Amino acid sequence: MNNDPNQPSQTPNVTPVPPPIAAPSVGASPVAPTPPPRKKTGLIIGIVAGAIGLLLLVGTALFIMLALPGLQRVSTADSFLKAVTAGDIDKAVGYTDGESNRDFVTHSAEKLKGASFKLNDSEFRNSGDSYYLFALTNSEQKSARVTVAFKDGRNIVTGLVYSPSQLKLIPSKIDDTAKTPSKTPTANTEKCFAPSDYSTALGYTNSLTFTETSPYTTNAHFLADSLEYESSVAGSNIGTIAAIVSSNSGKGYTIHLNGSVATTAASDKDFANQRAEKVKKDLVAKGVAASNVIIDAPQNADSMGGATNEVVKQMARSVVIKFIPGCTTTTDR
Incomplete structure (x- = not known):
């Protein structure tokens, strides 16, 4: 120890001690740390994805109910006329309601043999007859109208009219x-x-x-x-x-x-x-x-x-x- 009054006093270096942590009171629940705020991006993405999925389901249902029957019916008309112009009698008869139409199909095939055709106009009717008007080339006949209806669980050709002049889509x-x-x-x-x-x-x-x-x-x-x-x-x-x-x-x-x-x-x-x-x-x-x-x-x-x-x-x-x-x-x- 220095007793010299002319020398400055020295304070010893002491490491500060943190204050004691108070113990929780008896019966008190510990406080959980506050979580960070949740972002809304994930929620929005989920809502949008759900909406898109719903729209796809509705669109698919509408297609099946409205568009698909029309596409199937015009395909029947096209396939029937293709079989007739190719002279494939058996196949053409298969698109009608039975063997009772064979003679007429045979006669029509003779008239339309080798003709090329293109769909010009159509009118789809969910119930009753649907009409499909075709332009013909490479034939004496100018146009043909095929009538198709949904019967007995399938599309059936119910009529065929051909003419050397332009037919109407809907018959008079x-x-x-x-x-x-x-x-x-x-x-x-x-x-x-x-x-x-x-x-x-x-x-x-x-x-x-x-x-x-x-x-x-x-x-x-x-x-x-x-x-x-x-x-x-x-x-x-x-x-x-x-x-x-x-x-x-x-x-x-x-x-x-x-x-x-x-x-x-x-x-x-x-x-x-x-x-x-x-x-x-x-x-x-x-x-x-x-x-x-x-x-x-x-x-x-x-x-x-x-x-x-x-x-x-x-x-x-x-x-x-x-x-x-x-x-x-x-x-x-």
């Missing part, structure tokens, strides 16, 4: 009183056309039921700038229509004629009507009642996409003939 309807034999239980179905009623006139055993929406259709082709038929085939087709009438005396029917020309001038449609009048005159001469023959609005090359080549022109110089029965029955007597 005739008066309801003409297509319905009677609304009473005592309706006389013998006044209605059965499939076999066409056989004598067609020259083969017919098993297809022709109706107002799927009528028996044929045509008469004309020479250029003429009211003379191009060949004897026209007269033969007219004779077939007359034979259907004469072999089914007492049964109601209408015959619709649609004349056309190979030009685009509006004034030339009068000439198309003259061709239709020519066919009507020949039908009447063969015993068809004039009052049962209806001449529809005439057509020209515009309705066929324009007369761009001789093949189209030849097809346009024609009259389409549709035989529409007043009523039908699927039962052969």
Whole structure:
């Protein structure tokens, strides 16, 4: 120890001691440390993912209910017409409701053999018939309409109409009183056309039921700038229509004629009507009642996409003939 008063006093270096930690009081719960605040990003991502999943489920359900039936039906129409134009009778019949349609399919295959086709228009109906209109090339026929309906758990072809002129997507309807034999239980179905009623006139055993929406259709082709038929085939087709009438005396029917020309001038449609009048005159001469023959609005090359080549022109110089029965029955007597 230094006792010199002239020397400064020295304080020893002492390490500070922390104050004692107070013990928790008896009965008190220890306080847990406060957790950091949670981020909202994960919650938002979860909500968005859930919403997207729900939308996908709803979209899938809507596709199955609305879009898928339409796609399946147009696929049936396309596959059926592909089989017909390829001459695959067995496959084509498979798209119909049975073997009863084989004769008609065979006849149609002969008319449409080798034709190329493209879907031009369609109308899907969830219940009832759906219509598909195809443009044809490499064939005397210009257009074809395939009717498809959902029956017995599958899509079935219920109608095929083809023509050397442009068909309508939706077939014209005739008066309801003409297509319905009677609304009473005592309706006389013998006044209605059965499939076999066409056989004598067609020259083969017919098993297809022709109706107002799927009528028996044929045509008469004309020479250029003429009211003379191009060949004897026209007269033969007219004779077939007359034979259907004469072999089914007492049964109601209408015959619709649609004349056309190979030009685009509006004034030339009068000439198309003259061709239709020519066919009507020949039908009447063969015993068809004039009052049962209806001449529809005439057509020209515009309705066929324009007369761009001789093949189209030849097809346009024609009259389409549709035989529409007043009523039908699927039962052969």
